Amino acid sequence: MEFPDPRCAGRTAHRFIDVLVIAVCAVIAGAETWIDIALYGRSKKDWLSTFLTLEGGLPSHDTFRRVFSIIDPVLFEQRFSLWVKDCFLPIDREVVAIDGKTVRGSFDRAAQQGPLHMVSAFATEQGISLGQRAVENKSNEIAALPVLLDSLSVKGNIVTLDAMGCQRVIAQKIIAQQADYILALKGNQKKCHKAVVDYCHTTCIAVPAAIKPDYDAFDDSHGRRVRRRGWVLPCVDKLAELQAWPELRNIILIENIRSINHRHKTTCELHYYLSSCNDAAEIQIAAIRKHWAIENSLHWVLDVTFREDDSRVRDKVATRTFALLRKMALNIVRKDTANKASLRGRRKCAGWDDEYMEHLLFRNDKK
Structure with missing residues (x-):
């Protein structure tokens, strides 16, 4: 899927696609910072060069930080939602849970900047992230919900929201997408x-x-x-x-x-x-129980397995883009349902075994 290079043409040493692919692979393998991503790139140079041109060598950690700080975050989130639609088959009557999460380590007291709050959509049966939108704080979730819903394909699904999303305009938008709602x-x-x-x-x-x-x-x-x-x-x-x-x-x-x-x-x-x-x-009551999967299978996993709350990325754009890299990595790893190891185990295998990482990236097709 094409994504425009946010950098000035003619003044770049590395292809944007190379920067993006290395970052995704590194986060799958356990990278938590820009320095980690650069270290992964250097340690896997020979393998990466089998399918990336690596013009100009390998990017430094400052290059990764700069690139992901100037990406248009809205466009990046839109492209993520399109990628999910292309790579994951929809399930009829799947419960799509929508809820917010604060990236607690993204605050910056010196700049009087509070932590960033993300509103995410989660497919509870498949265990995948469908999309995200960022807001300044939890009280602004209402403004982000219609934008997030517009980016999703929820036809035939049941969309669940907490009391913040219990608004007639939100209900109407869900109905307009030929889905159903259960609102707290x-x-x-x-x-x-x-x-x-x-x-x-x-x-x-x-x-x-x-x-x-x-x-x-x-x-x-x-x-x-x-x-x-x-x-x-x-x-x-x-x-x-x-x-x-x-x-x-x-x-x-x-x-x-x-x-x-x-x-x-x-x-x-x-x-x-x-x-x-x-x-x-019984299906409607079960859907209410399934809503909590977004807390247990997305937010908890991001905090514990991907250590999202420990991240000290403070730039707002970089915080949003790194959060999306984590969700992309989570989706790719979760797609391999044949491997019965834990998510943490699969991520370690991908970091150690280049063949397994190749399987996740290129051969882990739709079922």
Whole structure:
């Protein structure tokens, strides 16, 4: 896929494609800084020269830093989304979770610059990152969501968002892409929230409950016992406050009763959702559970396996582009489903074994 060289023509010593490919390979192999990327390039010069021209030799760490600091980050993110569409086959009714994450080490006190916040989309079944958009802080997620959704191909999928994305304009954009939504409903939608809480209390929580749960299960592990109950209520026509929501079909109520053994303490949490899905109740409730995969399988992996929060890249553009390099590396490694080693193990294998890195780059085709 073509990407315009951001540097001045005629004043460059290295091809842009060489810089990009070396950076991606290095991050796959475990590189965490620009210096790491340059070291990887020097140690793998003979192998890299089998498919890259390496005009002007190998780039220095300053070259990598400068190039990824002047790339148009919006264009880079757009090209990333197009690459994902080209390399990964869509799955019908896959749950696409969208959530934000702060790159905690990207702050700069001297420049009075806070850490950068990323809004990402994650395909929970395939375990791949679909795209990202950067915002100044968590409160600006609403502005980034429509732009991110425009870059995605979510036809036939279920898109899940937390309360920040529970907006009618967001719901309409998802419906316009021929997808469905499940949105967490909280106090930021005051009238809707109160109406739904009152209705659910009367029909589901009050004793005796008028409606039996669609899901009722116990989980006894990790020193705690949890009872989870879920109701999918196709009763939108009974609540005037919900009439303006596009294609809204169901209210979903999830009740979590948690007992921690060593504390002898029991708590109860109620969570409310708006859903446009026409799927069976168990599928919609399962979609809510799958939303948390973006925390466990993307954000946690970026922090622990790729050490994203420890990164001290402070330039805002470089922070965004390095974050995208990590997601690109994650997608490439995750695509190799035949290798049963952990992500960390596969990354080490790629760093040690050039044949395996070649397999990831060139022969790890669509299934």
